[in-house]
Amino acid sequence: MTNTQSLVKTLDFQLNIQSDNEGLLYGACLEARSVYNEAIRLAKQDVDWDDITSRVADDADLVKNTTQCIVAKALNAMESYYEYDDVGQPSHTKDGAFPLRANYEEGYNLSLTGGGTVAFRVSAKPYKHVKGILKGADAHLDILKTALTSHEWKIGTAEALFRNGNAELHVNVTNTEGTVRDKEDSQTVVGVDVNEDNVALTALSEGGVEDTVVLEFPDIKFERHRYFTIRKRVRDAGKLSVHDTLEGREERFVRDRLHKVSRHIVEWCQQFERPCIVFEDLKEMRDGLDYGTQMNRRLHQLPFRALQFYTSYKAAFAGIPTAWINPEYTSQCCPMCGHTERANRHKKRFKCQACSHQDHADRSASVNIAVKGIKKHQEWTVPALNSLPTVRTVRRQASGAVDAPAVTHDTARGYQTDGVAGVSD
Numbered sequence: 001m002t003n004t005q006s007l008v009k010t011l012d013f014q015l016n017i018q019s020d021n022e023g024l025l026y027g028a029c030l031e032a033r034s035v036y037n038e039a040i041r042l043a044k045q046d047v048d049w050d051d052i053t054s055r056v057a058d059d060a061d062l063v064k065n066t067t068q069c070i071v072a073k074a075l076n077a078m079e080s081y082y083e084y085d086d087v088g089q090p091s092h093t094k095d096g097a098f099p100l101r102a103n104y105e106e107g108y109n110l111s112l113t114g115g116g117t118v119a120f121r122v123s124a125k126p127y128k129h130v131k132g133i134l135k136g137a138d139a140h141l142d143i144l145k146t147a148l149t150s151h152e153w154k155i156g157t158a159e160a161l162f163r164n165g166n167a168e169l170h171v172n173v174t175n176t177e178g179t180v181r182d183k184e185d186s187q188t189v190v191g192v193d194v195n196e197d198n199v200a201l202t203a204l205s206e207g208g209v210e211d212t213v214v215l216e217f218p219d220i221k222f223e224r225h226r227y228f229t230i231r232k233r234v235r236d237a238g239k240l241s242v243h244d245t246l247e248g249r250e251e252r253f254v255r256d257r258l259h260k261v262s263r264h265i266v267e268w269c270q271q272f273e274r275p276c277i278v279f280e281d282l283k284e285m286r287d288g289l290d291y292g293t294q295m296n297r298r299l300h301q302l303p304f305r306a307l308q309f310y311t312s313y314k315a316a317f318a319g320i321p322t323a324w325i326n327p328e329y330t331s332q333c334c335p336m337c338g339h340t341e342r343a344n345r346h347k348k349r350f351k352c353q354a355c356s357h358q359d360h361a362d363r364s365a366s367v368n369i370a371v372k373g374i375k376k377h378q379e380w381t382v383p384a385l386n387s388l389p390t391v392r393t394v395r396r397q398a399s400g401a402v403d404a405p406a407v408t409h410d411t412a413r414g415y416q417t418d419g420v421a422g423v424s425d
């Protein structure tokens with residue numbers, strides 16, 4: 001079984017529309033609805049599908065190419081109804097805004113601005129453009145900027161739509177570099193436990209635990225605390241522009257660090273046979289931890305998602321698949337005997353109340369994550385875990401000058417920590 005899939009992602013953005021052009025886009029989305037309805041109506045009348053586009057396009061107040069995209073979407077809906085022999089057929093009588101689907105560089109365009117933002121231009125109607133700036137999650141903007149400046153990603157169709165009254169643009173991008181192996185076809189499963197100041201990785205194969213490493217990044221937590229305190233001070237003093245500058249600086253720092261950590265994770269995984277990387281879905285919900293203060297909430301939230309996202313797309317570049325498991329009990333379950341109890345974990349120590357097994361708590365969690373990943377996606381069975389290899393710790397720090405080689409021991413395995421610890425890349 002060597003199925004592969006090419007990597008397509010949909011990136012979601014909010015549209016920050018210039019002047020009063022929102023009405024123009026909304027009108028185009030209503031027009032898109034009538035094009036869609038008309039295409040479905042004609043298809044139901046058994047009009048030759050090849051003729052539908054030209055018949056609809058004559059009356060549509062949209063860019064021709066965009067009309068084609070929407071007709072294709074309608075016919076696709078018809079086709080899947082035929083295919084599954086469902087009762088009924090797609091409706092052609094609904095109203096309201098419909099996603100305006102457009103081809104890149106035909107119905108819409110994107111460009112990098114000098115300020116590092118991404119500008120969009122959507123052709124709402126012939127010769128009438130809606131312009132502005134895209135806003136969205138760093139991780140999505142990041143891929144889009146990569147796509148605009150390199151050949152690794154190809155930008156495809158996009159849909160402009162309204163969600164809860166807000167204009168959005170959903171852009172499809174395809175990784176052209178390669179394909180990602182099927183996750184079911186993996187021989188090593190790497191559980192990734194992401195914490196606010198470290199990431200624990202455990203590689204598990206049919207033969208048992210291959211290796212564990214804990215990548216520490218205390219500087220991220222430290223810098224975020226520091227920025228949080230400074231920003232609070234300037235905000236309280238009413239210096240909002242300084243506040244915003246600092247916020248941007250903090251974000252860039254954290255993002256840059258997370259990129260490096262995610263690269264390190266993927267490199268580590270590449271030493272194993274046919275790896276699959278497993279993450280917890282919605283980790284912040286784990287154990288119902290109570291993050292009371294605003295600071296705690298912020299500090300705990302950012303890195304998880306972003307780091308998982310950066311890692312999964314870097315892994316995809318390397319052809320490595322990513323899987324997601326339910327985070328329930330991953331930190332409380334004993335990897336040796338399966339006993340699950342909250343008291344098993346005390347901060348960074350794990351001690352099983354049933355069998356007395358003791359370990360680094362984050363490593364325990366990463367083993368449990370790998371086990372869940374195997375159960376969920378692999379045909380082979382989870383090996384009995386009798387002993388676990390020593391946990392190696394690699395500390396990464398930000399700037400060259402203060403780099404101190406970190407605690408590295410047990411280098412018996414193939415991965416060279418020496419070249420990595422404390423590297424200021």
Ligand SMILES: [Zn+2]
Nearest residue numbers: 334337352355
């Ligand atoms: Zn136990």
